[in-house]
Amino acid sequence: MMSTVAATETTLTKKRHLLDLQDWSAEEILALFDTSDVMAQVMQRTIKKVPALQGFTVGTLFFENSTRTRLSFERAARAQSADVISFAAGGSSMSKGESLKDTLKTIDAMQSDLYVVRHAVAGVPYQLAKWTDAIIVNAGDGRRAHPTQALLDAYTFSREFNGFDGFKGKKLAIIGDVLHSRVARSNMTLWSKLGAEVSLCGPSTVLPKELEFAGVAISDNIFEAVEGAHAVMTLRLQKERMQAGLLPSIAEYQTRYQLSEAVMRLAHPEALIMHPGPINRDVEIAGVLADSERSVIEKQVANGVPVRMAVLYTLLVGKK
Amino acid sequence: MRTVIKNARLLDSEADYGLNDLYLKDGLIEGYNLGGEVTEGDDAAGKTVTPAFIDLHTHLREPGQEVKEDLCSGLSAAAAGGFGTVISMANTNPTVDEPGLVADLIAKAKAVGQARLKPAAALSHGLKGELLTDFAALKTAGAVMITDDGIPVADSHLMRRACEYAAPLGLIIQTHSEEPSLRQNGVMNEGMVSQRLGLPGNPSSAEAIMIYRDCELALMTGARVHIAHISSRRGMQVVEWFKEQGAPVTAEVTPQHLTLTDEALAGFDPIFKVAPPLRTQEDVDYLRDALKRGVVDNIGTDHAPHTQAEKEQDLVAAPFGIANIELAFALLYTELVKTGELSLVDLLKLLQSGPARIMNWPTPKLKPGQVADLVVLELEQSYPVEAANFKSKAKFSPWDGQKLTGWPVATFIGGKQVFQRDS
Numbered sequence: 221m222m223s224t225v226a227a228t229e230t231t232l233t234k235k236r237h238l239l240d241l242q243d244w245s246a247e248e249i250l251a252l253f254d255t256s257d258v259m260a261q262v263m264q265r266t267i268k269k270v271p272a273l274q275g276f277t278v279g280t281l282f283f284e285n286s287t288r289t290r291l292s293f294e295r296a297a298r299a300q301s302a303d304v305i306s307f308a309a310g311g312s313s314m315s316k317g318e319s320l321k322d323t324l325k326t327i328d329a330m331q332s333d334l335y336v337v338r339h340a341v342a343g344v345p346y347q348l349a350k351w352t353d354a355i356i357v358n359a360g361d362g363r364r365a366h367p368t369q370a371l372l373d374a375y376t377f378s379r380e381f382n383g384f385d386g387f388k389g390k391k392l393a394i395i396g397d398v399l400h401s402r403v404a405r406s407n408m409t410l411w412s413k414l415g416a417e418v419s420l421c422g423p424s425t426v427l428p429k430e431l432e433f434a435g436v437a438i439s440d441n442i443f444e445a446v447e448g449a450h451a452v453m454t455l456r457l458q459k460e461r462m463q464a465g466l467l468p469s470i471a472e473y474q475t476r477y478q479l480s481e482a483v484m485r486l487a488h489p490e491a492l493i494m495h496p497g498p499i500n501r502d503v504e505i506a507g508v509l510a511d512s513e514r515s516v517i518e519k520q521v522a523n524g525v526p527v528r529m530a531v532l533y534t535l536l537v538g539k540k
Numbered sequence: 541m542r543t544v545i546k547n548a549r550l551l552d553s554e555a556d557y558g559l560n561d562l563y564l565k566d567g568l569i570e571g572y573n574l575g576g577e578v579t580e581g582d583d584a585a586g587k588t589v590t591p592a593f594i595d596l597h598t599h600l601r602e603p604g605q606e607v608k609e610d611l612c613s614g615l616s617a618a619a620a621g622g623f624g625t626v627i628s629m630a631n632t633n634p635t636v637d638e639p640g641l642v643a644d645l646i647a648k649a650k651a652v653g654q655a656r657l658k659p660a661a662a663l664s665h666g667l668k669g670e671l672l673t674d675f676a677a678l679k680t681a682g683a684v685m686i687t688d689d690g691i692p693v694a695d696s697h698l699m700r701r702a703c704e705y706a707a708p709l710g711l712i713i714q715t716h717s718e719e720p721s722l723r724q725n726g727v728m729n730e731g732m733v734s735q736r737l738g739l740p741g742n743p744s745s746a747e748a749i750m751i752y753r754d755c756e757l758a759l760m761t762g763a764r765v766h767i768a769h770i771s772s773r774r775g776m777q778v779v780e781w782f783k784e785q786g787a788p789v790t791a792e793v794t795p796q797h798l799t800l801t802d803e804a805l806a807g808f809d810p811i812f813k814v815a816p817p818l819r820t821q822e823d824v825d826y827l828r829d830a831l832k833r834g835v836v837d838n839i840g841t842d843h844a845p846h847t848q849a850e851k852e853q854d855l856v857a858a859p860f861g862i863a864n865i866e867l868a869f870a871l872l873y874t875e876l877v878k879t880g881e882l883s884l885v886d887l888l889k890l891l892q893s894g895p896a897r898i899m900n901w902p903t904p905k906l907k908p909g910q911v912a913d914l915v916v917l918e919l920e921q922s923y924p925v926e927a928a929n930f931k932s933k934a935k936f937s938p939w940d941g942q943k944l945t946g947w948p949v950a951t952f953i954g955g956k957q958v959f960q961r962d963s
Contacts, residue, residue, distance in 0.1 A: 321852040341854035342738040343808025364738030405738060430735035 236535055237356045239345050240365040241410045249414065252530050253375050259526035259533070262299065273302035276536050279332035281324075281348075282308045282359075284340040288497070288521075289359050289369075293336045296528035302536075305332060320344065321351050328352050334536055337361070355535050363400050369496055370406035372527040374414065376520050377451050382490045387414035393445045393487070394418065395479055396455030396504050398438075399426040399466075403496045404455060408436055421445030422455075422477060425466045442477055447486045453494040454479045454504040470503060479505045484514075492516050541566065541579045543955060548584035548916065552591050552906045553889040562589060564912040567954040571908040580957075582950070584916055591904030592624025592655075592913040592951060593891040596685070596714070597768055597792065597840030598865060600626075600657075602648075603641065604633030609845040609863075609933050611648050611657065617843070617932035618655035619959040621865040622948035624904075624913035626655050630662040631690035637662035637673045639681035646682045654958050655951075656913070660685040660714065663702050667691045672702055675709055684899060687714035689768060690815075694720050696753055703763035712899065714766040717750035717775070718742070718816055727855050729802040729817040737805060739855060742817050744772035751775045755782035758789045766790045766898055769842050771797045771816040773826035780835050790837040790898045793827050795868045798839075799875050800824075800938065810851045810858030811938055814844070831882060831890070838895040839872065839887075841865045845934035863934035867925050869917070871939060873946030884919075912955035915948045923947055929962075 241249070262270055278297040280290050285308070297304050307327055318326075327335075334355040337345045342362030349356045360366040377392075378384050392411045398404045398420050408418050412435035420431060420438045432438045439445045446452055461467050484491070493505070493515040501507045510517060543564040550557040550572070563570040563578070600614035609617075618626045628645065630636035636645065642659050649657035661683035665671045667690065675686060686706055693699045693715070706713050723746040728734050730741025751767055755778060758765035770776050770793055779791045796814060801821050804812040812818060830836050844861025851858050864871070869891070876882040893903045904913065922945045927937040951959035 319849040319852040320854055320857075322849070339854060341856045344854050346808040347852075347854070362738050363740075402738060428735040430732045 237345075237349050238367050238531055238535060239349060239356060239358050241367050241370060241406060241413065246413055246415070249371070249374075249410070252371065252527075252534055253378060255530035255534060256375055256523070256526045259529035260523070262529070263526055269299055269301060271301045272533055273297065273300035273536055276302045276334070277332045278302045278304050278334050278336065278532065279327060279330075279354075280304065280306045280336045280359075281327065282306070282338045283344065284338050284360070286338050286360065289338060292524040293359060293528050295525050296532055299525065300529055300533060302532070305330060320347060324348050324351050328354065334532065357531060357535065360402055363402055363405065365406045366402040367406050367410075368524070368528055368531055369403050370410040371531070372520055372523045373407055373453065373494055373496070374410050375527050376494070376516050376523045377492060379523075380516050380519060381450060381492055387411065387416040390416040390450045391448055391488075392416055392418050393421060393449040393452045394455065395421045395442060395445060395452065395477060397426040397457055397461060398422050398431065398455070399428055400458070400461075401455050405431075407453065412436055419445040419449065423467055423473070426461065442479075442483055443486055446479075446483050449487045449491055451492045451494055452479060452484065452487055453496070455496065456498065457500055457504045474503060478503065479509060481506060481509065484509060494520060497521065541955065542570070542577065544578045544581040545589055545916065546581060546583045546585070548587055548589040550589050550906050551884070551888070552904065553885055553893040554903070554905060557906060562906070564952065564955040567912055567956075569906060569908050569910045569912050586918075586920065587949065588917045588919050589906070589914055590888060590917065591892050591906060591910075592915045592953070593622050593869065594895040594901075594904070595623045595626040595841050595843070595865065596766070596838055596895050596898065597689070597794070597842045598626040598628055599631070599842070599844045599861065600628040601632060601845060602645070607847055607933075611645070612652050612654070613931055613933045614843075614845070615649060615652050615654035615657060616959075617865050617930060619951045619953065620931050620948065620961075621841075621867070622869050622915035622917065622951055623655050623865060624915070624951070624953055625658060627685055628657055628659045629689045630660050630687065631667055635662045635667050636660070636683075637665050639674065639677045642678055642681040642683045653953075655953065658682070658684045660687050660689070662686075663688040663693060663713065664698065669693050669695050669698060672698070672705065675705055675711055679709055679711055685712050685714050685766075687716070687768070689714060689716045692716050692718045692720050692723075692750060696757070699754065700757050700761065703757050703761040703765065707761055707763040710900070712764045712766050714768050715750070715754045716769070717747055717754050717767055719746045719750045722746035722749065725856070726817065727813055728805050729819045731802065731820060733802040733805065737808070739805065744774050744819060744823070747772050747816055748774035748778050751778045755779060755787050755789050758782070759785065759787040762788060764788050764790075766792065768792050768840065769794045769797065769816060770827070771823065772819050773823045776826060776830050776835065780830070783835065791830075791835060792838050792840045793831070793836050794840060794842045795864055795871050796842070796862050796938070798824060798827055798831070799871060804938065808855060810853065810855050811862070811936065813855060813858055813860055814842075814862050815860035828876070828881060831876070831886070836890065837898050839868075839890040840895070841868045843868075843932070845932050847934070848936055851936070862938060863930070863932050864937070866930050866932060867937065867939055867944060869948060870944035870946045873919070874944045878945055912952055914952040916950040917946060918949045919946050921945065921947070
């Protein structure tokens with residue numbers, strides 16, 4: 221009967237989704253980071269489990285395969301004693317004669333309180349939010365958004381940057397295939413909202429000029445983009461981009477856009493190196509940099525769990 | 541059979557005849573204020589009677605896609621929208637690329653007894669863009685237009701030969717002008733909004749480039765080329781430039797491209813996914829300006845019904861198309877005439893004499909002896925769009941619930957009333 225009680229509580233609190241970061245205020249995000257600190261402490265204990273979400277059911281709906289993100293969310297749910305049901309399907313649901321709405325309705329009949337949704341096409345979490353009473357957390361939709369990745373990136377920076385005193389006056393450089401990157405879009409939105417300056421850099425074929433707005437600069441020159449940056453994030457370069465005629469060759473990309481030690485010399489002396497993973501060692505980032513002391517790539521993965529715990533907790537239980 | 545429509549304001553694209561009693565006999569307009577015995581009569585005080593509209597661009601989905609629409613639902617929807625004649629597109633299953641299929645459609649449509657059907661036939665077998673269809677035989681069977689609409693003809697050589705072959709037959713070629721290698725898998729207009737939403741974009745240059753090619757081929761071959769559903773400022777500018785040079789081209793726009801922008805996709809609803817895509821406000825403004833300057837020859841609906849389930853997929857999987865034929869006039873009247881942008885007569889031209897001239901058909905007029913294909917319009921009252929009550933099988937709409945003015949309340953085909961709006 222716990223789930224009935226829990227469901228009632230959910231309907232009593234104002235229903236909130238995490239579709240993208242546009243509709244979250246800077247204060248709410250910083251509060252989420254404080255909750256993440258508490259969750260990080262839980263993950264340091266011998267028994268890494270609290271009863272915070274006991275009685276809640278979290279459904280992971282992965283229409284696009286992603287083992288890492290799914291594992292991270294499932295760990296975040298179970299560490300708070302929520303039940304987890306998982307759905308994985310590739311391709312279009314219509315190939316089975318079912319619309320996206322039918323698929324959701326079927327799963328929805330099993331009564332989850334919150335769905336974690338990943339889909340290859342932008343907007344699906346928004347569509348699902350219209351068709352269910354449950355809470356939707358976007359775990360990546362097409363090129364559009366990957367809000368929890370951006371949250372864990374900014375959280376990692378705020379807790380790892382030496383003498384961190386707020387996002388104002390900080391500069392984040394994002395290097396790579398910005399066009400196809402939901403990580404870039406969400407980080408751009410989040411960091412500029414928190415007051416940081418964002419510099420997007422990549423070959424002009426994958427750097428949409430439309431993304432330039434107040435607080436976000438674009439440049440096809442990596443030296444210019446990295447200069448004075450407090451955090452440098454490189455994006456994974458998909459090999460298909462060469463076949464699609466968007467980039468000439470890996471060699472040319474390495475020469476012009478690889479994050480190298482020479483480039484990093486222009487960054488702030490204490491700048492952190494970030495990557496959403498999985499990395500193409502020595503393609504978008506020099507292997508030595510990925511392994512260097514300034515790299516927080518593994519920290520990002522580790523922080524994924526407490527940040528997602530905080531997201532689930534905040535959305536399901538709310539601020540207490 | 542003799543019918544009278546009393547006290548109606550009679551108007552066509554050439555003249556305003558004022559208030560009269562209009563007499564119809566044996567399928568034709570008999571005359572005004574004649575008096576005498578009638579079989580049927582209706583008082584149309586406060587309403588406007590005008591020739592039924594002509595749509596050069598309708599997807600009726602038969603044969604093979606009757607789950608989306610069929611001749612009965614589609615032609616009933618057309619009549620309910622005030623359309624007396626529609627040209628059906630050939631992108632069905634099988635595609636309408638054989639004379640027998642054309643003849644079948646015509647026979648079936650006659651039996652339906654709603655709006656008149658004039659089928660278009662495919663330009664290439666199976667819309668594959670490889671082999672030309674038998675234009676002459678298709679024309680003999682009743683096809684009035686040649687088009688691969690739905691799929692752009694990628695091969696410029698094939699398009700050239702189609703133009704050359706069609707010209708002496710007097711057949712019009714209608715083009716779906718989008719350069720496929722540039723359009724790629726775009727699901728919406730490429731621009732600020734698509735980049736923000738993270739959806740694959742289709743740039744307006746893909747349309748402009750293909751319109752240039754198609755107009756150039758019209759100029760080269762002398763064939764009559766009709767550019768369908770122009771959506772962008774750049775595309776319209778290309779047509780204007782060719783028209784100035786005397787190219788035998790005509791230009792069509794749709795109700796959706798005149799009233800909606802790519803911002804409509806911000807809620808990620810595939811109901812707004814259409815080809816060519818909804819563009820920016822700047823494009824809408826330019827298309828409206830082109831209407832006013834007389835550059836546009838007709839408004840075609842591009843009524844493109846799909847099932848609700850098909851539209852409840854993600855934005856890449858969902859098909860292109862908006863079903864609109866029932867509300868097209870009310871939408872245009874509300875958005876263009878009531879706002880003072882366009883006169884009622886200019887709107888009627890785009891739906892009556894304009895399309896007729898493109899097809900080389902007689903101009904629809906309210907003159908004695910003319911075929912009595914008529915629509916009665918209620919131009920004063922506003923009613924909300926009720927998609928659930930559409931005759932079309934696609935009972936959903938981007939404008940559902942929106943209050944529009946200028947609804948057709950009755951439609952006559954050959955003097956016979958085929959539609960009556962429930963009050």
